[in-house]
Amino acid sequence: MHTVVAIKQVPDTSNVRINPDTGTLIREGAPVIINPYDVHALEMAVRLKERFGGKVTVLTMGPPKAAEALVECIEQGADRGILITDRKFAAADTLATSYVIAHAIEAIQAEEPVDLLLFGKQAIDGDTAQVGPGVASRLDVPLISYAIQIEAFDPAARRAIVHRRIEQGIEVLETSLPALLTVEKEIAAIRRAPLPNLIRAAGYQPEVWSADAPNPFDPASIGIKGSPTIVGKAFTPPPKEAGELVHVADVGLAAAVSTALAKIAAAGVVATLPAGAKGGSP
Amino acid sequence: MTAQPTQQTRRIWVFIEQEDGAPHPVSWELLGAARRLAAELDAEHAVVEGVLLGHQVAPIAQEAFRYGASRVYLIDDPVLALYRNLPYAAGVSRLVQSYQPEIFLVGATTLGRDLASAIATRVQTGLTADCTELTIDPKQQILAATRPTFGGNLMATILCRQRRPQMATVRPRVLPMPQPLAEAAGELIREPLDMAEEEVPVRRLRLIPSQQQLNLEYADVIVAGGRGLGGPDGLPLLEELAQALGGVLGVSRPLVDAGWVSAEHQVGQTGKTVRPKLYIAAGISGAVQHRVGMSGADFILAINSDPQAPIFQVADLGIVGDLYQVAPELIRQVRALQGGDDHVR
Ligand SMILES: Cc1cc2nc3c(=O)[nH]c(=O)nc-3n(C[C@H](O)[C@H](O)[C@H](O)COP(=O)(O)OP(=O)(O)OC[C@H]3O[C@@H](n4cnc5c(N)ncnc54)[C@H](O)[C@@H]3O)c2cc1C
Ligand SMILES: Nc1ncnc2c1ncn2[C@@H]1O[C@H](COP(=O)(O)O)[C@@H](O)[C@H]1O
DSSP states (O other): EEEEEEEEEOOOOOOOETTTTEEEOOOOOEEEEEEHHHHHHHHHHHHHHHHHHHHHEEEEEEEEGGGHHHHHHHHOOSSSSEEEEOGGGGGGGGGHHHHHHHHHHHHHHHHHHOEEEESOOOOTTTTOOHHHHHHHHHTOOOEEOOOOEEEEEEEETTTTEEEEEETTTTEEEEEEESEEEEEGGGOOOOOOHHHHHHHHHTOOOOOOOOOOSSSSOOOOSSSSTTTTEEEEEEEOOOOOOOEEEEEEHHEEEEEEHHHHHHHHHHTTTOOOTTOOOOOOOO | OOOOTTTTTTEEEEOOOOOOOOEEEHHHHHHHHHHHHHHHHHTTTEEEEEEEEEEEEEHHHHHHHTTTTEEEEEEGGGGGGOOHHHHHHHHHHHHHHHOSSSEEEOOSHHHHHHHHHHHHHTOOEEEEESSSHHHHHHHTTTEEEEEEEETTTTEOOOOOOSSSSSSEEEESSSSSSOOOSOOOEEEEEEOOOOOOOOGOOOOEEEEESOOOOOOGHHHHHEEOOOOGGSSGGGHHHHHHHHHHTOOEEOOOOHHTTTTSSSSGGGGGSSSOOOOSSEEESSOOOOOOHHHHHTTTSEEEEEEEOOTTTTTHOOOOOOESOOHHHHHHHHHHHHHHHHHHOOOGO
């Protein structure tokens, strides 16, 4: 049983600061984390390993600093970490990113067969949710996005039953293996890393893959060349003009509320409030 | 079924999403945007066309014509009865390769996001997700797709210069719903799927339907509560106000995280984008991740005890006060207005 998990190191978007003059992200000192959904993907992989034996490989494409994220994954129970890093990969959009990850997975698969691919449902820096489906298409494996539960898993029969959240409810799907799942946080709850993992991680050095070695990537499919989309411009959203404020402390409760209702009625937005009403007077 | 694009025809495509034969309204919102883009791009040669997949769904094409499609490409096949990534992606990608649209818009729904990325990868083109604004760049004559990034802290306008189609997804309710024409005709082009059920590696065993059909996205009135409620016990109060106004309950994310209410009620970047006629935000500070989900409302009333709360910057009217005083008074006055009893006149 061999699972490959794709993780991304992202700025903690609850803490990002934007330079108001340039409209760009202030990267210095910005805390980075493993994309929250990816942590749950890894946890799912570790649980499957505990049940069926085998191994968990984690890979990430990113700057050299992303090696830290892989070490954290070893703490959480991964066996092998691969950092794909090279200046030539810079400025990749989702098409180029999915190429690099798919090509890397093919190389891993050539060494030892892969039964399952786990991705986060989306990365919180861009929220695109495109890389997982893109990789599934490239590798021509079944895709199950927004997975919330693995109901049954049978590596020998090469079948799995997976729940995914869709707009109408929860869809229960049966798929052949290998398959690619993009996961929600419910897929598996995070546990505290056990001590032996921490010890192993302390001395762990992830493997580093470049654009040329050990597996050459197609130069036309990576980085800027491989990315059909470019950022034309970036800007901070313009503030809207603030509306009127009424203070309960100044005008009293009933008057504040009747002013509001009169304005709403005047705007004619709610059929259940008769237009022209002056607000319910006290 | 042969493609005969005249040299000048510039196709703007919209994926007409349907499930169980019911079209998703985001399809009409996208057709509205596509018509505007066609006019901006090249009023003479640009055409708006729909792409429809499913089983026995031809009647939906008629609706697409009324919302502005001049043509609908239909793949109708039992294999497509339920959405699955592989047959849908394969079918649509083949249409793209035959007819070479210039722009292709897909709804950023659960289904649409799953599908759009697979298509973009198969046809090797660029895809911009969750756009909030679509225009034609007047100089380069290409699609300028604007989207929030870094948790809504920054907006980016994305271009796809060389490859075609230029693909974009837009969430439901981000774009206005256009008025349908009373009557309209268009051309229906049927295409085969050429895929047998045995070739599809995924099978639906069952569907566990969600208990309530909330449909927050299309509600006309939303009364939303935030951490200012202080605890789950305040929710019935807001539900009562929502009911009085014929609306539904929305919430900010911390309430979902705390388990007070299910995720279907969440408004914002990681929840739903809503566009009600009236949005009442009670005890919500107005973080950017919340605002991106609700600032398209026609009228926003904010209730917050802190006069500095950022929610007041997007509100049409703000009441500075304690929601536990203001909401009951709102309920009372709304009921009085509707009841039309004596002391109101
Ligand atoms: C990647 C990311 C995605 C996110 N996505 C979303 C999302 O989709 N939706 C979302 O909502 N948030 C989202 N958030 C969280 C967001 O950043 C805010 O933390 C959240 O919206 C704050 O919720 P709140 O306004 O209810 O709480 P708070 O910020 O704590 O505000 C509570 C407000 O209540 C007021 N108040 C307190 N008591 C009273 C009272 N008695 N009467 C009146 N007012 C009172 C206070 O003055 C305060 O303004 C996201 C964050 C991140 C990092
Ligand atoms: N650079 C990357 N390296 C490894 N995995 C990635 C990378 N970018 C995205 N992913 C994976 O794809 C998922 C979706 O990312 P996105 O499409 O960017 O929202 C993430 O949760 C990761 O599992």
